[in-house]
Amino acid sequence: xxxxxxxxxxxxxxxxxxxxxxxxxISEHNRLYWYRQTLGQGPEFLTYFQNEAQLEKSRLLSDRxxxxxxxxxxxxxxxxxxxQGDSAMYLCASSPHPGLKSYNEQFFGPGTRLxxx
Amino acid sequence: SQQGEEDPQALSIQEGExxxxxxxxxxxxxxxxxxxxxxGRGLVHLILIRSNEREKHSxxxxxxxDTSKKSSSLLITASRAADTASYFCARSNTGKLIFGQGTTLxxxx
Numbered sequence: 454x455x456x457x458x459x460x461x462x463x464x465x466x467x468x469x470x471x472x473x474x475x476x477x478x479i480s481e482h483n484r485l486y487w488y489r490q491t492l493g494q495g496p497e498f499l500t501y502f503q504n505e506a507q508l509e510k511s512r513l514l515s516d517r518x519x520x521x522x523x524x525x526x527x528x529x530x531x532x533x534x535x536x537q538g539d540s541a542m543y544l545c546a547s548s549p550h551p552g553l554k555s556y557n558e559q560f561f562g563p564g565t566r567l568x569x570x
Numbered sequence: 571s572q573q574g575e576e577d578p579q580a581l582s583i584q585e586g587e588x589x590x591x592x593x594x595x596x597x598x599x600x601x602x603x604x605x606x607x608x609x610g611r612g613l614v615h616l617i618l619i620r621s622n623e624r625e626k627h628s629x630x631x632x633x634x635x636d637t638s639k640k641s642s643s644l645l646i647t648a649s650r651a652a653d654t655a656s657y658f659c660a661r662s663n664t665g666k667l668i669f670g671q672g673t674t675l676x677x678x679x
Contacts, residue, residue: 484665495658495669496613509666544613548665557601557662561613 457562465568473531474565478547485528488544535569576670589646591673593659608655649677
């Protein structure tokens with residue numbers, strides 16, 4: 454399967470613990486995005502990378518959240534000192550290099566569902 | 571917060587009927603996209619319409635865009651049970667997508 458993959462698919466943690474999620478984009482895509490989605494809502498943008506550079510972060514991304522894409526390939530999203538309000542589906546997406554016809558289309562992974570108890 | 575509103579929030583139709591979903595947005599756009607989300611396949615891109623286009627077709631899907639009214643509509647013709655899903659419009663801004671709240675469509679066999 455050459456789509457976007459995310460790991461783990463489900464994570465249950467206790468309040469105050471740290472969690473880390475991984476996203477592997479489609480290999481030739483240089484843009485990688487993180488979104489968060491709560492029940493009944495559309496996805497909300499968190500941050501995105503072009504290669505290894507983090508180009509934009511949402512105000513939703515508090516200082517407890519950090520994302521990295523060290524070699525411009527996979528990315529990790531870490532949440533420190535989790536709170537119950539962090540419970541959500543965390544979606545990763547990737548898109549091709551700007552300039553190609555379909556570069557605005559984003560390809561989404563299956564998501565990581567986080568439950569904070 | 572979301573910058574798009576979708577209408578209706580929920581829609582239930584019989585198989586074979588057409589389904590129309592509407593999306594409004596507040597600021598200017600480069601393009602507007604529609605995505606579908608169901609439990610089986612996650613979030614999938616359906617169609618993209620650029621700001622200088624007024625209508626676009628893809629199979630049973632027809633999207634219209636009215637930039638003067640800042641609105642778009644998605645029409646699914648001859649619906650099937652497999653079309654049951656949530657549908658989201660999303661505007662593209664500096665690469666990131668800003669999604670609406672979505673329309674939940676149920677197609678009854």
